[in-house]
Amino acid sequence: MNFAVFSEYLERIEGTTKRLEITAMLGEMFNALAPDEIDKVCYLLLGKIYPDFVGIELGIADALIQRALSIASGLKIEIVSEVLKNEGDIGTCAENVIRQKKQTALFSEPLTIERVYGNLCKIAESTGSGSQDYKLKLIAEMFHDAQPLEARYIARILAGSLRLGIAESTILDALAIVFLKDMEKNVARELLEDKYNLCSDIGLIAKSVKAQGMKGIENIGLKIGVPIRAMLASRAASMEELFDRMGKFAGEYKYDGLRIQAHISNSDIKLYSRRLENLTEQFPDVIRNLRSAFRGREGIFEGECVPIDPDTDEMLPFQEVSKRRGRKYGIEETMKQIPVCLFLFDCLYLDGREYLKNSYLERRKALETAFVETEHVKFSHMKIIEDMAECEQFFNEAISAGCEGIMAKNTGPEGVYKPGKRGFLWLKYKREYKSELADTLDLVVLGAFAGKGRRAGTYGALLTGVYNPEKDTYETICKLGTGFDDATLSQMPQKFATLTVKSRPKNVISKMEPDFWFVPMVVVEVQGAELTISPVHTCGYGIMKEGAGIAVRFPRFTGRWRDDKAPTDATTTGEIIEMYKKQLKRIEERDLPE
DNA sequence: GGTGTCTGCCCC
DNA sequence: ATTCTGC
DNA sequence: GCAGAATGGGCAGACACC
Numbered sequence A: 001m002n003f004a005v006f007s008e009y010l011e012r013i014e015g016t017t018k019r020l021e022i023t024a025m026l027g028e029m030f031n032a033l034a035p036d037e038i039d040k041v042c043y044l045l046l047g048k049i050y051p052d053f054v055g056i057e058l059g060i061a062d063a064l065i066q067r068a069l070s071i072a073s074g075l076k077i078e079i080v081s082e083v084l085k086n087e088g089d090i091g092t093c094a095e096n097v098i099r100q101k102k103q104t105a106l107f108s109e110p111l112t113i114e115r116v117y118g119n120l121c122k123i124a125e126s127t128g129s130g131s132q133d134y135k136l137k138l139i140a141e142m143f144h145d146a147q148p149l150e151a152r153y154i155a156r157i158l159a160g161s162l163r164l165g166i167a168e169s170t171i172l173d174a175l176a177i178v179f180l181k182d183m184e185k186n187v188a189r190e191l192l193e194d195k196y197n198l199c200s201d202i203g204l205i206a207k208s209v210k211a212q213g214m215k216g217i218e219n220i221g222l223k224i225g226v227p228i229r230a231m232l233a234s235r236a237a238s239m240e241e242l243f244d245r246m247g248k249f250a251g252e253y254k255y256d257g258l259r260i261q262a263h264i265s266n267s268d269i270k271l272y273s274r275r276l277e278n279l280t281e282q283f284p285d286v287i288r289n290l291r292s293a294f295r296g297r298e299g300i301f302e303g304e305c306v307p308i309d310p311d312t313d314e315m316l317p318f319q320e321v322s323k324r325r326g327r328k329y330g331i332e333e334t335m336k337q338i339p340v341c342l343f344l345f346d347c348l349y350l351d352g353r354e355y356l357k358n359s360y361l362e363r364r365k366a367l368e369t370a371f372v373e374t375e376h377v378k379f380s381h382m383k384i385i386e387d388m389a390e391c392e393q394f395f396n397e398a399i400s401a402g403c404e405g406i407m408a409k410n411t412g413p414e415g416v417y418k419p420g421k422r423g424f425l426w427l428k429y430k431r432e433y434k435s436e437l438a439d440t441l442d443l444v445v446l447g448a449f450a451g452k453g454r455r456a457g458t459y460g461a462l463l464t465g466v467y468n469p470e471k472d473t474y475e476t477i478c479k480l481g482t483g484f485d486d487a488t489l490s491q492m493p494q495k496f497a498t499l500t501v502k503s504r505p506k507n508v509i510s511k512m513e514p515d516f517w518f519v520p521m522v523v524v525e526v527q528g529a530e531l532t533i534s535p536v537h538t539c540g541y542g543i544m545k546e547g548a549g550i551a552v553r554f555p556r557f558t559g560r561w562r563d564d565k566a567p568t569d570a571t572t573t574g575e576i577i578e579m580y581k582k583q584l585k586r587i588e589e590r591d592l593p594e
Numbered sequence B: 001g002g003t004g005t006c007t008g009c010c011c012c
Numbered sequence C: 001a002t003t004c005t006g007c
Numbered sequence D: 001g002c003a004g005a006a007t008g009g010g011c012a013g014a015c016a017c018c
Helices: A003-014 A019-032 A035-045 A062-073 A077-087 A090-100 A113-125 A131-145 A148-159 A168-179 A185-199 A202-217 A239-246 A284-293 A331-337 A360-370 A388-400 A486-497 A573-589
Strands: A232-235 A249-254 A258-264 A269-272 A299-307 A340-350 A377-379 A382-385 A405-409 A422-430 A439-450 A459-468 A473-480 A516-518 A523-528 A530-534 A549-553 A556-561
Touching: A003 A019, A003 A113, A003 A148, A019 A035, A019 A168, A035 A113, A035 A202, A062 A077, A062 A090, A062 A131, A062 A148, A077 A090, A090 A148, A113 A131, A113 A148, A131 A148, A168 A185, A168 A202, A185 A202, A239 A249, A239 A388, A239 A422, A249 A360, A249 A388, A249 A422, A258 A284, A258 A340, A269 A284, A284 A331, A284 A340, A284 A377, A299 A360, A340 A360, A382 A388, A388 A405, A439 A473, A439 A486, A459 A486, A459 A523, A459 A573, A473 A523, A473 A549, A523 A549, A530 A573, A549 A573
Parallel strands: A232 A422, A340 A377
Antiparallel strands: A249 A382, A249 A405, A258 A269, A258 A299, A299 A340, A405 A422, A439 A459, A439 A516, A439 A523, A459 A473, A523 A556, A530 A549
16 A cells, blocks of 8 residues: 555544544555555554564654654754644654655655555664664655655654554454454454453454454464563542442552563563563563472463562662663673562463453462462562451551552452453552642742643643752752643643743753743642652752752642742752651661561 | 763553 | 543 | 543663764
8 A cells, every 4th residue: 555545544534533433444444455564554553563572663753753854854953843843743743844845856756555664674673883874864765755644644653653543442443343344343342352462463463354354363362472461450549449349359569660471481481561571681580589489380470570678678669670671781780789579469371271361369379379489579468358447457558568559459250350451450549649648749830841742832741840948049850741631731821921031040950951941930739659869850959869859750730820829938949858858767667676 | 981862652 | 650531 | 431642750772972
């Protein structure tokens, strides 16, 4: 299929927000594709070129796309940048720029899906010195031969998202409708999803059902070494909600670490992250520890990988384990510095038997027969919770142990493992949801970043900070980009119009350069989970750690503008330092002898 | 060799 | 991760 | 309630550049 035809389909889809219409148009396109195109198209629709677990990435984002557009169009990079800022979308930015191109290409070859996909693969595979230039050349070449509309979608694919309202679920809907017509609609959809959840490869599914319908995917099954899409938890607003939704439940500590899916076979062990990235190389200690704790022949299990202090065995902040994720060098050394404990919480497969459709307690029992606990492989702390008093106590114990909160899991027959689903069979209830424990801050708005997509034309995020009364300065502590509704967002540029200045006010200390600077005046209420040591924010710079400041983890707008507060009444640097010390103390105190 | 910027369907 | 919105 | 799309802090790696 010509890329131009593909682009026209996408443009039509972009013209509606109605789910049913999107799905129907997507199905129509699937019908028109060749069998060896549909898998590629599925990846492209999701802004990628391979399934997640393959681990080959494009390594392209806004910055490189802008440079390529500059080369392809002959326009200065500053101009392209300006267009992007105004459009708020790399796609329409590319479209505009290509339309402005000085002359239409004389020797342009029409683009096809095949050619674009092939180029993207070349881009993903190129590494080493000069690879950036090579990537730029390939991208610029595509833009050179692209019509404006094609450029729109090429740019968005490169940036990783077409922003059409299409994700895996919509693709499955369309595939079911178009290629499994003979079956009852809901049954077809469910079967398809079951298969997808086991192979985690949407392209394979699409290709197979286009070629042979249901027959094409009947042989897909759970397989050791092929990651299964992770089941997720919904959030509960209160403890009461846990009981309202499931009566009694299995409570588990919610550990603040890295989620790991372990595939154990006779010959080897593979580890996968929540998004199915291969983590095997990064955690040789976990492999060894699993091997010595395992009592079965083979299996698939899930757990949370938590950093621990090698001397005291207490759990360390999430930041520590993230030093091990993605590491390629110094693995052995870091392994000794930051040992981890794996807290196992689920069993999906054990010795020839699938457990996905078993209830929670059956899976837990299988898990407990499959392992003996060792120093660094343990079961997640679990207790059946029947009433509020028990729940309160369990929650408090979890916090004292250094956890984020608790998980509540449905113990009924319906409480199966649903790969890829975020339902209400699992609920999370975190410390930060409790209003008495919530750290609410009053922060001064210092600047803003231009919004993208649905936030084009307004701000995407605010740059906020605290007041330092000793120096009479404002120091950045976090950006703030969530918690705003559409009405608030649309009014924001007006709200800050009179405060907008050309450059950073002298009393603002910032390493970041927002798109707009403001005179410090407006105060917002912000909720966060905790404070972290920050390499980029300047709040309390150098006090807790040399060359570092303090930031807020998971910041969000509470909906309250503190118009009653002057900027000098905002949360101060000193207060943040105290809060950070208190947080440390909480961690230190929890392991003291009674 | 050191530094700065960019990237990740990254992790959370 | 959190949050908001259209269906 | 689901699915999708906005957005956060912070980590290591990979390059480009000096």
